[in-house]
Amino acid sequence: MNGCIAHPVPPATLKELRATDDAGRVPAPFTDDEGGAPLRCCLRHSRAGERIALVSYAPLRRWAAETGADPGPYDEQGPVFVHAEECAGPETDGLPFTNSHRTLRRYSAEGHILGGRLIGDPGAFEYALREAFDDPAVALVHVRAVEYGCFLYEVRRA
Numbered sequence: 679m680n681g682c683i684a685h686p687v688p689p690a691t692l693k694e695l696r697a698t699d700d701a702g703r704v705p706a707p708f709t710d711d712e713g714g715a716p717l718r719c720c721l722r723h724s725r726a727g728e729r730i731a732l733v734s735y736a737p738l739r740r741w742a743a744e745t746g747a748d749p750g751p752y753d754e755q756g757p758v759f760v761h762a763e764e765c766a767g768p769e770t771d772g773l774p775f776t777n778s779h780r781t782l783r784r785y786s787a788e789g790h791i792l793g794g795r796l797i798g799d800p801g802a803f804e805y806a807l808r809e810a811f812d813d814p815a816v817a818l819v820h821v822r823a824v825e826y827g828c829f830l831y832e833v834r835r836a
Contacts, residue, residue, distance in 0.1 A: 682807060684773050684821075685832045687718045691740060692760055700755045701734035707762030715759040716823070720767050721774040721831055729762035737820065737829050742789045749789030756828055774831065776803040779824040784810050787817040796824065811835060 687695070698704055713726035724730050736755035742748060768774070777800045784792040792815060795806050810819050819833045 681836050682833050683836050684721060685834060686721045686768055692719050695733045695735060699733035700736040705731040705733050707731040716775055716830055717760060718758040719760040720765050730759050731762045732757050732759055737832060738789060747787060747789035752789060752791050758829060776800055781822045781824055782806055782810055783820040784816045785818050786815050792816060
């Protein structure tokens with residue numbers, strides 16, 4: 679979608695998370711025998727045989743530290759899959775993981791939630807994202823999985 683960029687977990691943050699995650703735990707990498715885990719480092723699904731780790735990540739907290747926002751009670755952390763070792767990052771600049779039910783959460787520049795939207799039809803994803811950014815108060819959008827509520831990636835204006 680023009681005007682928006684999907685942001686993976688930044689490389690410097692990944693380096694930190696691979697040592698100690700945002701919950702203070704040391705990750706336990708494993709070989710993904712089946713593949714299909716949504717990787718937040720390169721915004722694609724894992725492939726069978728890749729080494730990955732499930733780490734705790736606080737995306738809004740880290741964004742707030744970067745921007746000076748105060749998310750208050752909206753600060754949360756949750757599980758995300760990443761490659762166990764450094765990877766090349768996204769292979770495309772498109773919007774990933776849009777082929778399933780998703781939730782879009784909108785946040786203000788202050789870090790407060792402005793609402794959300796359930797996307798039941800994958801074909802409606804880009805429209806819902808465009809609609810979110812039509813509101814000038816929206817600074818960023820978190821794309822999340824419906825099944826577990828997991829953070830998938832952040833979208834900001836280009």
